[in-house]
Amino acid sequence: MQIKLSNLSFKYNKKAPFVLNNVSYTFNTGSIYALQGKNGAGKTTLGKLILGLLKPTKGEIYFDDTNAIKISAGKRADSIGYLFQNPDLQLFASTVLEELTFPFELKKELTDEKKNEISTLLEKFHLAGFEKRFPLAMSGGEKQRLALATIMSRNVDFLILDEPTSSIDSKGQSFITSFINDFVGAGGGAIVISHNDEFLSNLQNVTNLNLDGGTIYEKKN
Amino acid sequence: MKKRIDPRVKLLFIILLTTLAVLAKDVIYMSIILVVGIVINLCLKTDILYAIKRLRHFLSILIFIAIVQSLSIKGGRVLIPIGNTALLSTKGLQFSLEFLLRMSIIVVSGLIATSTDGREMIDGLLKLHMPYELAFMTSISLRFIPVFSEEFKTRLNAISMRGIDIKKLSLPKKIRVYAYLISPTISGCIMRSEVLAKSMQVRGFRAHPKRTMLRELKMGILDYTLVLISLLIAAAFLAGMYKHGILVTF
Numbered sequence: 176m177q178i179k180l181s182n183l184s185f186k187y188n189k190k191a192p193f194v195l196n197n198v199s200y201t202f203n204t205g206s207i208y209a210l211q212g213k214n215g216a217g218k219t220t221l222g223k224l225i226l227g228l229l230k231p232t233k234g235e236i237y238f239d240d241t242n243a244i245k246i247s248a249g250k251r252a253d254s255i256g257y258l259f260q261n262p263d264l265q266l267f268a269s270t271v272l273e274e275l276t277f278p279f280e281l282k283k284e285l286t287d288e289k290k291n292e293i294s295t296l297l298e299k300f301h302l303a304g305f306e307k308r309f310p311l312a313m314s315g316g317e318k319q320r321l322a323l324a325t326i327m328s329r330n331v332d333f334l335i336l337d338e339p340t341s342s343i344d345s346k347g348q349s350f351i352t353s354f355i356n357d358f359v360g361a362g363g364g365a366i367v368i369s370h371n372d373e374f375l376s377n378l379q380n381v382t383n384l385n386l387d388g389g390t391i392y393e394k395k396n
Numbered sequence: 397m398k399k400r401i402d403p404r405v406k407l408l409f410i411i412l413l414t415t416l417a418v419l420a421k422d423v424i425y426m427s428i429i430l431v432v433g434i435v436i437n438l439c440l441k442t443d444i445l446y447a448i449k450r451l452r453h454f455l456s457i458l459i460f461i462a463i464v465q466s467l468s469i470k471g472g473r474v475l476i477p478i479g480n481t482a483l484l485s486t487k488g489l490q491f492s493l494e495f496l497l498r499m500s501i502i503v504v505s506g507l508i509a510t511s512t513d514g515r516e517m518i519d520g521l522l523k524l525h526m527p528y529e530l531a532f533m534t535s536i537s538l539r540f541i542p543v544f545s546e547e548f549k550t551r552l553n554a555i556s557m558r559g560i561d562i563k564k565l566s567l568p569k570k571i572r573v574y575a576y577l578i579s580p581t582i583s584g585c586i587m588r589s590e591v592l593a594k595s596m597q598v599r600g601f602r603a604h605p606k607r608t609m610l611r612e613l614k615m616g617i618l619d620y621t622l623v624l625i626s627l628l629i630a631a632a633f634l635a636g637m638y639k640h641g642i643l644v645t646f
Contacts, residue, residue: 247563248557267577282559282560326557329559
């Protein structure tokens with residue numbers, strides 16, 4: 176999969192300055208893109224634009240050759256997963272299991288095969304035995320692993336991770352590092368928004384990007 | 397003009413407009429009160445269009461209720477008949493218009509409060525001898541409306557990120573999704589209010605019984621003139637409504 180930004184510009188309202196100004200860049204699967212930039216540079220805004228949570232002021236986003244304007248946010252989520260900086264905001268069910276099954280149940284897609292996949296995910300994200308726990312009462316690392324499991328339940332091609340290390344300890348950091356490396360090694364793509372240089376240095380096959388003045392620059396290693 | 401008017405005068409505008417809106421039961425009088433409310437907002441440079449945009453869902457609910465009322469209340473001359481029954485009558489139309497105007501006046505008068513920052517509003521309430529805790533609570537509760545709305549919007553985004561297209565869901569499924577969101581949204585707001593309460597405590601809230609203000613509010617000639625004019629106009633409205641028998645009686 177390829178996410179192509181073509182002359183993408185965005186501002187929050189008519190009077191506000193452009194957060195992103197004429198950005199053109201292509202993200203490919205098989206790579207990790209470490210996106211850095213000052214606070215307020217537009218990193219999260221870029222993520223939200225790719226996901227369809229915001230509409231570009233100017234320019235286009237293409238998923239492979241399809242203009243993303245025609246694809247709803249719900250549909251985009253089938254191929255792109257987004258991990259919020261604060262996982263609390265993406266959990267809403269009353270149990271861990273319900274958190275994973277709810278979207279499929281709603282769409283009448285909760286087959287036996289899906290149930291097995293969910294059991295495997297619980298194991299993979301060290302959440303087996305947590306099925307009846309209340310998600311919002313879990314620790315920061317557990318909540319993040321659950322949020323990741325909900326993303327991976329949809330077999331996405333691309334991940335956008337917004338400050339994934341902001342609320343986890345070193346053990347959690349090493350888990351997320353190997354998770355991202357494995358995901359990209361298996362053919363996925365990842366955009367990692369982070370200020371944590373130590374964490375980024377442990378990721379493999381990384382393209383370092385800097386978002387500054389509304390434009391993306393590729394940093395030389 | 398925006399900064400020069402004392403918040404107490406703005407509070408008076410709000411009280412008078414909402415009182416008149418509740419007491420009036422005539423479309424023409426209510427339309428005039430609404431226009432007065434809009435003019436006050438324009439003078440205070442309130443961004444009415446932005447507010448309407450933010451409140452569009454609430455306003456569409458009001459319009460829906462008004463339509464239901466106009467069709468369900470019968471009486472007076474039949475305006476739109478269906479066979480032998482009246483679909484729309486003058487009484488139903490009048491009732492729904494009054495409801496819509498009354499709610500619009502309340503919304504428009506509420507917008508007046510947005511032309512003053514929270515700090516000034518607290519000062520104004522304190523000058524009206526409201527206890528500091530209550531004045532602060534009033535200001536904080538107003539501050540939490542956009543917080544609540546933002547929290548709900550973020551969670552709706554989180555639902556979309558699960559591959560659920562809310563717009564395409566059937567009504568029962570939509571209701572189920574919204575029901576899912578209510579509990580975490582409220583708990584999120586409660587958590588934020590707890591953080592706020594703790595941060596207030598560490599900053600010494602209520603540590604000293606007597607507070608002093610950095611900037612004391614003082615009513616100027618303009619403020620007193622506006623108070624006098626607004627009271628006179630409100631009294632004239634009430635007298636006019638009483639004379640024409642269009643004052644709501646309890």
